[in-house]
Amino acid sequence: xxxxxxxxxxxxxxxxxxxxxxxxxxxxxxxxxxxxxxxxxxxxxxxxxxxxxxxxxxxxxxxxxxxxxxxxxxxxxxxxxxxxxxxxxxxxxxxxxxxxxxxxxxxxxxxxxxxxxxxxxxxxxxxxxxxxxxxxxxxxxxxxxxxxxxxxxxxxxxxxxxxxxxxxxxxxxxxxxxxxxxxxxxxxxxxxxxxxxxxxxxxxxxxxxxxxxxxxxxxxxxxxxxxxxxxxxxxxxxxxxxxxxxxxxxxxxxxxxxxxxxxxxxxxxxxxxxxxxxxxxxxxxxxxxxxxxxxxxxxxxxxxxxxxxxxxxxxxxxxxxxxxxxxxxxxxxxxxxxxxxxxxxxxxxxxxxxxxxxxxxxxxxxxxxxxxxxxxxxxxxxxxxxxxxxxxxxxxxxxxxxxxxxxxxxxxxxxxxxxxxxxxxxxxxxxxxxxxxxxxxxxxxxxxxxxxxxxxxxxxxxxxxxxxxxxxxxxxxxxxxxxxxxxxxxxxxxxxxxxxxxxxxxxxxxxxxxxxxxxxxxxxxxxxxxxxxxxxxxxxxxxxxxxxxxxxxxxxxxxxxxxxxxxxxxxxxxxxxxxx
Amino acid sequence: xxxxxxxxxxxxxxxxxxxxxxxxxxxxxxxxxxxxxxxxxxxxxxxxxxxxxxxxxxxxxxxxxxxxxxxxxxxxxxxxxxxxxxxxxxxxxxxxxxxxxxxxxxxxxxxxxxxxxxxxxxxxxxxxxxxxxxxxxxxxxxxxxxxxxxxxxxxxxxxxxxxxxxxxxxxxxxxxxxxxxxxxxxxxxxxxxxxxxxxxxxxxxxxxxxxxxxxxxxxxxxxxxxxxxxxxxxxxxxxxxxxxxxxxxxxxxxxxxxxxxxxxxxxxxxxxxxxxxxxxxxxxxxxxxxxxxxxxxxxxxxxxxxxxxxxxxxxxxxxxxxxxxxxxxxxxxxxxxxxxxxxxxxxxxxxxxxxxxxxxxxxxxxxxxxxxxx
Ligand SMILES: Cc1cc2nc3c(=O)[nH]c(=O)nc-3n(C[C@H](O)[C@H](O)[C@H](O)COP(=O)(O)OP(=O)(O)OC[C@H]3O[C@@H](n4cnc5c(N)ncnc54)[C@H](O)[C@@H]3O)c2cc1C
Ligand code: SF4
Ligand code: SF4
Ligand code: SF4
Ligand code: SF4
Ligand code: SF4
Numbered sequence: 001x002x003x004x005x006x007x008x009x010x011x012x013x014x015x016x017x018x019x020x021x022x023x024x025x026x027x028x029x030x031x032x033x034x035x036x037x038x039x040x041x042x043x044x045x046x047x048x049x050x051x052x053x054x055x056x057x058x059x060x061x062x063x064x065x066x067x068x069x070x071x072x073x074x075x076x077x078x079x080x081x082x083x084x085x086x087x088x089x090x091x092x093x094x095x096x097x098x099x100x101x102x103x104x105x106x107x108x109x110x111x112x113x114x115x116x117x118x119x120x121x122x123x124x125x126x127x128x129x130x131x132x133x134x135x136x137x138x139x140x141x142x143x144x145x146x147x148x149x150x151x152x153x154x155x156x157x158x159x160x161x162x163x164x165x166x167x168x169x170x171x172x173x174x175x176x177x178x179x180x181x182x183x184x185x186x187x188x189x190x191x192x193x194x195x196x197x198x199x200x201x202x203x204x205x206x207x208x209x210x211x212x213x214x215x216x217x218x219x220x221x222x223x224x225x226x227x228x229x230x231x232x233x234x235x236x237x238x239x240x241x242x243x244x245x246x247x248x249x250x251x252x253x254x255x256x257x258x259x260x261x262x263x264x265x266x267x268x269x270x271x272x273x274x275x276x277x278x279x280x281x282x283x284x285x286x287x288x289x290x291x292x293x294x295x296x297x298x299x300x301x302x303x304x305x306x307x308x309x310x311x312x313x314x315x316x317x318x319x320x321x322x323x324x325x326x327x328x329x330x331x332x333x334x335x336x337x338x339x340x341x342x343x344x345x346x347x348x349x350x351x352x353x354x355x356x357x358x359x360x361x362x363x364x365x366x367x368x369x370x371x372x373x374x375x376x377x378x379x380x381x382x383x384x385x386x387x388x389x390x391x392x393x394x395x396x397x398x399x400x401x402x403x404x405x406x407x408x409x410x411x412x413x414x415x416x417x418x419x420x421x422x423x424x425x426x427x428x429x430x431x432x433x434x435x436x437x438x439x440x441x442x443x444x445x446x447x448x449x450x451x452x453x454x455x456x457x458x459x460x461x462x463x464x465x466x467x468x469x470x471x472x473x474x475x476x477x478x479x480x481x482x483x484x485x486x487x488x489x490x491x492x493x494x495x496x497x498x499x500x501x502x503x504x505x506x507x508x509x510x511x512x513x514x515x516x517x518x519x520x521x522x523x524x525x526x527x528x529x530x531x532x533x534x535x536x537x538x539x540x541x542x543x544x545x546x547x548x549x550x551x552x553x554x555x556x557x558x559x560x561x562x563x564x565x566x567x568x569x570x571x572x573x574x575x576x577x578x579x580x
Numbered sequence: 581x582x583x584x585x586x587x588x589x590x591x592x593x594x595x596x597x598x599x600x601x602x603x604x605x606x607x608x609x610x611x612x613x614x615x616x617x618x619x620x621x622x623x624x625x626x627x628x629x630x631x632x633x634x635x636x637x638x639x640x641x642x643x644x645x646x647x648x649x650x651x652x653x654x655x656x657x658x659x660x661x662x663x664x665x666x667x668x669x670x671x672x673x674x675x676x677x678x679x680x681x682x683x684x685x686x687x688x689x690x691x692x693x694x695x696x697x698x699x700x701x702x703x704x705x706x707x708x709x710x711x712x713x714x715x716x717x718x719x720x721x722x723x724x725x726x727x728x729x730x731x732x733x734x735x736x737x738x739x740x741x742x743x744x745x746x747x748x749x750x751x752x753x754x755x756x757x758x759x760x761x762x763x764x765x766x767x768x769x770x771x772x773x774x775x776x777x778x779x780x781x782x783x784x785x786x787x788x789x790x791x792x793x794x795x796x797x798x799x800x801x802x803x804x805x806x807x808x809x810x811x812x813x814x815x816x817x818x819x820x821x822x823x824x825x826x827x828x829x830x831x832x833x834x835x836x837x838x839x840x841x842x843x844x845x846x847x848x849x850x851x852x853x854x855x856x857x858x859x860x861x862x863x864x865x866x867x868x869x870x871x872x873x874x875x876x877x878x879x880x881x882x883x884x885x886x887x888x889x890x891x892x893x894x895x896x897x898x899x900x901x902x903x904x905x906x907x908x909x910x911x912x913x914x915x916x917x918x919x920x921x922x923x924x925x926x927x928x929x930x931x932x933x934x935x936x937x938x939x940x941x942x943x944x945x946x947x948x949x950x951x952x953x954x
Contacts, residue, residue: 342587350605362660365602370587370633373606402606402629405638409585 007038007132010066011124012057014048014073016103023107025117029072033124038132040064049079054086061090068131072100072124093136095499095559100127122575129571133564141494142538144230145249146170148486151222151429154182155201156464156475157254158208163483164252165213169490172246173208173216174236180205180216182256183465188286190472191322191329192356221425225251225432228539229459229495234432250459250486251433253443254479257420257465260309260316267382268308268416273394275299276383276414278308279326286330291337291413299341299412301392302334306347307376310419318440320419321469324351327417328364335367343369344409346398348376354471372409373401383414420469433460434521442468453482457521458495461485500559501540502547506532508554515546515555581637581767589634595690596677597670597874603662604628610654610664615797616647620947623647624654624664631671640678641768643946645671646932646939649794651803652868666872673874676931679756679763685927692875695923699883702919710911719903726833727898727906739825745921746822752926757938764942769949781944788937800867802857810854811933813847814884817891820844833899844895851888855881880929883920887913 013030015021026044034042041060045053048071060066069092071083076099084094102120110116146169150161153175161171179185187197208214217238225234230249238244259280262270270276274294277285285291293299304327310320327345334343350371352361365371374381381398392410399406422441423429430437435455436444443462446454453461461482464475489495502523504515509532516524516533523539524546526532535546535555547557556562590601604625611617611625623644630638648668655665677686687694710733718731765773788794792811795804820828820843827840834840859881861870890913897906924930 344585344587361605362603365605366600368587368591368602370585371602371605372585372633400629400633403626403633403635403638405583405635407583407585407633407635 005067007068008040008064008066009038009068009070009128009131010057010060010064011039011042011070011128012048012053012072013042013044013102013120013124014053014071015044015046016074016107017046020073020103020107020120023110023113023116024102024120025113026120028117029102029120029124032121033128036125036128038068039128040066048073049082054082057083057086058090061087061092067092067096068134069097070100070124070127070131071097072102072120072127074103075099075101075105095137096131096134098127098131098134100124118579121579122572125575126568126572129574130564130568133561133567134559137499137558139496140499140537141496142228142230143494144490144492145232145247146490147172147246147248148250148252148490149222149232149234149246149248150174150252150254151433152176152182152254152256152464152466153180153208153216154254154256154464154475155184155204155472156256156466156479157182157252158204159476159479160252160254160461160463160483160486161214162204162207162211163480164486165211167483167487169213169487170248171211171214172248173214174220174222175216175218176221176255178218180208183280184472186280186283186287188283189329189333191325192354192360194329194332221429222432223428225434228536229457229489229497231538232459250461250489252461252463252479252482252486253429253433253435253466254462254464255423255426255429255466257442257469258423260320260418260421262308262416262418264315265308265380265416267380268305268414269383269385270416273383273385273414275394275412276416278416278418279323279330280418282330282415286333291334293413297412298338301342301344301410302338302413302415303344303346303396303409303411304330304415304417305381305396306345306417308416308418309421311348311376312380313377316419316421316440318419318469319351321351322471323417323419324349325354325357325360325471327415328352328357328360330415331364331369332360332367335369343367344396344411345369345371346374346381346396346409347371348374355473372398372407374398375401383411386410420465422466426466433457435460435462440468442466453478454485458497459489497538498540498542500542500557501537502535502542502544502555502557503537504533504535505554505556506530508552509533509550510552510554512551514549514551518545518549520545583635583637586634586636589636589639590632593631593670593674596673597689597872598631598667599872600662601632601667603660604632604658604664604667605660605662607659609657609659613657614648614654615651616649616794620950621647621943624668627671628662628664628667631667637767639671640675641763642671642675643764643768643939643943644668645675646936647794647943648672649797649936650869651795651797651800652870655868655871663868663872665868669869670874672932672935673876675760676756676928676935679760679935680752680927681755681759682752682927685931688923688927689874689876695876695879698923699879699919702922703915706915706918707911710914717903717907721901721903722831722833724833725901726831727901727903728831729829729894729898729906729910730831732903732907733829733910735825735829738829742822742825745918749921749925753931753934756926756931757934760935760938761942764939765945765949769946771949771952773945773949777945777948781941781948784944785937785941788940792936794936794940806854806857809850810858813850813854814930816843817847817851820847848888848892851884855885855888859885876928880920880924883916883924886916887920890916 011033013026015026030042030044041064047053080099084097087097088094100123102123106116106119148164148171150157150173153173161173165171181201184197184201190197220236222234225232227233233247235243235245262278306327309315331343352358379399381396383396386395392412394411396409396411426441434457438444443466445452446456453463463478463482511531513526521539521541523536524533527534544557544560547555608625611622617623621644627644645668650665650669652665655663658664673689677689718728792808795807862873865871890909893909
């Protein structure tokens with residue numbers, strides 16, 4: 001559907017400093033492209049994305065009355081928005097723009113300058129051919145429901161809830177168990193400063209429960225969420241088994257992780273040997289104020305074994321990130337409680353990073369803790385019940401890595417530093433809120449570095465351990481970051497939504513509903529009266545999956561129409577043949 | 581061999597000068613930087629680990645502490661200030677006490693009272709011997725104007741003393757070295773070492789004893805020179821007194837370039853330079869190896885310095901014909917020298933002089949046993 005007026009295209013080839021120019025003859029590309037029909041200006045410049053580069057385009061639009069622009073530069077993921085804004089400022093619809101990627105797809109991946117230059121010409125020709133079929137698209141925005149749903153009532157969930165509620169916004173906090181606090185409610189002290197966990201947690205729980213803007217639902221979880229950013233809706237089964245419908249504009253997922261099941265590591269004898277306990281059980285023991293064996297004796301030899309279930313391809317390949325520091329915390333507490341005991345710490349690597357943690361390690365090593373190293377990949381220690389008279393009840397056999405010796409350690413009590421792993425229902429949660437999980441079953445963030453608490457679904461955030469194992473400070477920091485994002489969205493009152501969505505041509509649709517099955521964002525529903533599928537434009541991300549699946553060709557993806565894509569291929573191939 | 585981790589041992593080792601035995605977190609920097617560590621004998625990190633885990637049996641078969649010449653480079657580079665060089669030094673003290681069957685070495689290292697009492701008792705014994713046993717002093721001078729030392733301390737009597745002392749000291753030292761051999765070579769290697777290997781590797785012992793080449797591997801070459809001067813001076817003096825006393829302690833005053841006086845001067849100057857360097861180093865504490873001084877380090881330095889000074893005084897008073905002063909300094913000299921040799925040679929610092937070259941020799945034997953296994 002070529003627009004009525006004659007296309008007047010400006011083409012700009014970027015050097016990207018030397019990134020493109022060293023492999024692509026940009027002068028030649030500019031010259032050849034300038035000869036194509038409808039190309040009014042063809043220029044090259046050192047950095048198109050720089051201010052002078054942008055001004056160059058803006059001036060040309062006015063001077064040459066351009067109505068289409070093509071920039072041949074880096075990936076559109078990096079600068080498409082930059083150039084669209086230039087068009088907008090110059091009075092053109094931002095979608096009348098196309099980018100040819102001659103860096104990632106050309107100069108960076110080839111080593112023949114001549115061939116790379118030819119490829120650049122072809123890619124730009126394709127873009128010129130395509131841009132002639134671009135249509136102006138209008139921005140759309142939707143209103144925001146100011147309430148927020150927080151799933152999970154651990155330190156992360158509560159921190160997020162309090163932050164949002166303190167700004168005067170409603171929060172619904174769902175907690176699967178009958179109490180708030182999550183993992184931290186087991187702890188006695190917290191690393192690295194050995195603060196009392198209870199004191200911290202109690203205040204947080206009290207504030208959460210008493211907050212006028214927070215409504216806590218215990219023994220509750222979610223099964224299905226409908227809607228999209230600003231307008232979500234779910235039905236929950238509350239305590240009294242009554243169904244209740246909640247509506248909210250944003251979701252913060254803070255479901256945490258659970259401890260690894262230590263009985264899976266056979267040679268540690270967990271479950272068989274009564275005095276082999278997990279770190280979580282040991283926290284509970286510490287809270288009683290007395291460290292005793294199951295038989296009620298004071299343990300003389302206490303061993304701590306790291307990396308149980310972590311950093312081993314048989315269980316979990318990842319590092320659970322806090323257990324080393326928890327082990328140091330334990331060693332310190334043990335030394336205070338039992339000054340004359342022998343404390344052995346078997347580690348695979350000591351990972352005491354982070355503020356205050358290396359200092360904790362150094363301080364701990366001054367307390368006569370015997371540190372030893374084992375091979376976590378190839379030779380896990382073996383715990384056996386000792387039978388010899390006069391021996392302590394258990395012996396640990398292991399190969400000490402630095403000395404290379406096979407050694408034994410006597411033990412009355414052994415603490416297994418269990419790793420953290422995903423809850424069994426993590427897939428259901430991910431499906432319900434429309435986010436993904438990685439191979440370790442942690443929720444995936446939108447960008448691991450630049451957008452670590454958002455997800456690919458607008459309005460859904462992940463905070464705390466459910467995003468990956470971490471300590472309390474990091475969990476809380478993420479929670480507050482997500483809360484800030486949520487509050488910013490609420491304050492805007494509305495959000496822009498994607499306009500490059502799919503649309504169904506009702507006369508062509510046969511009602512087969514294939515598209516509904518394939519849409520990863522549940523953006524399509526079936527209109528029973530009209531017997532056709534309908535795309536919810538707010539939910540649709542424009543991924544194009546439905547368009548390529550629809551058997552009747554009823555679905556058109558805006559900005560990715562068949563015509564646009566075919567003309568791009570056409571332009572590219574024609575140029576390729578011409579150069580031959 | 582006992583393979584059970586034993587936390588009591590590192591606690592015990594505190595008495596041998598080990599401070600923060602647990603500071604090391606095994607990054608390995610020290611082993612990487614050490615100029616003397618070698619394939620098959622990796623130290624100091626591995627030795628430190630054995631110590632931390634209290635593996636007494638394994639430690640007692642270890643030669644590594646003796647292969648370290650305490651250049652201090654590892655301590656300078658250690659990111660955790662664990663001071664590995666000093667840990668190795670402390671382990672040498674511990675090993676010395678393990679080799680010693682009399683138990684005195686341990687007593688001297690771990691108890692100042694024992695050590696001082698031993699010195700004082702022997703000093704008094706020496707003084708009493710001079711007063712009551714030896715002939716009365718003769719204040720007349722020789723025709724050259726020198727003091728008649730041999731009338732007061734006849735060399736044939738002193739020589740007997742020297743011999744007796746040498747035999748006792750050597751007996752103790754040799755028996756301790758045999759115990760070291762038993763641990764390092766018999767217990768420390770799974771393969772037995774043949775007689776031929778013993779003979780083939782023997783020159784290492786001689787070479788290392790005479791040249792002390794390992795010191796020169798340290799970055800600071802002056803350290804090797806000072807140590808060598810001190811050691812050669814001490815050895816020459818020891819041999820002169822014990823073996824060649826009749827030739828050394830003469831009433832005739834030879835010209836200064838005569839071999840007797842030349843050797844004496846060389847030994848004295850060597851001792852003085854070495855001692856001055858060590859004392860200044862320990863006082864300044866700028867270099868790591870001198871930062872932590874055990875009581876035994878100071879005691880040894882002080883006694884040796886006093887021995888040298890009184891020795892010089894004897895010489896000066898004697899050639900200048902001052903009988904009283906000569907005799908007093910002679911008694912003082914002996915009162916310091918005798919307990920020093922009795923403590924240091926078999927039980928303490930100077931036994932290291934013997935253990936070190938033997939350790940190199942034993943390490944060669946271990947190595948030949950290892951290559952046999954391979
Ligand atoms: C033994 C041990 C000791 C530790 N010690 C320390 C320490 O000293 N210092 C430190 O900084 N860190 C420590 N940690 C780490 C600490 O536990 C975590 O950083 C912290 O718990 C993370 O908080 P969270 O809110 O993300 O997750 P969690 O504490 O796991 O809380 C998650 C909450 O979500 C709820 N939930 C789960 N699934 C659902 C669902 N489907 N629907 C509704 N609710 C759900 C859970 O019931 C729970 O209440 C320790 C960890 C262990 C294992
Ligand atoms: S934090 Fe330490 S104990 Fe935990 S998995 Fe990582 S390395 Fe192992
Ligand atoms: S796949 Fe196409 S034809 Fe089938 S329901 Fe969807 S839009 Fe209609
Ligand atoms: S384009 Fe993607 S997100 Fe949009 S309706 Fe089709 S399949 Fe769903
Ligand atoms: S002594 Fe120091 S340098 Fe050597 S391994 Fe230990 S911490 Fe590292
Ligand atoms: S002091 Fe010198 S020789 Fe001894 S272990 Fe350290 S670096 Fe090696």
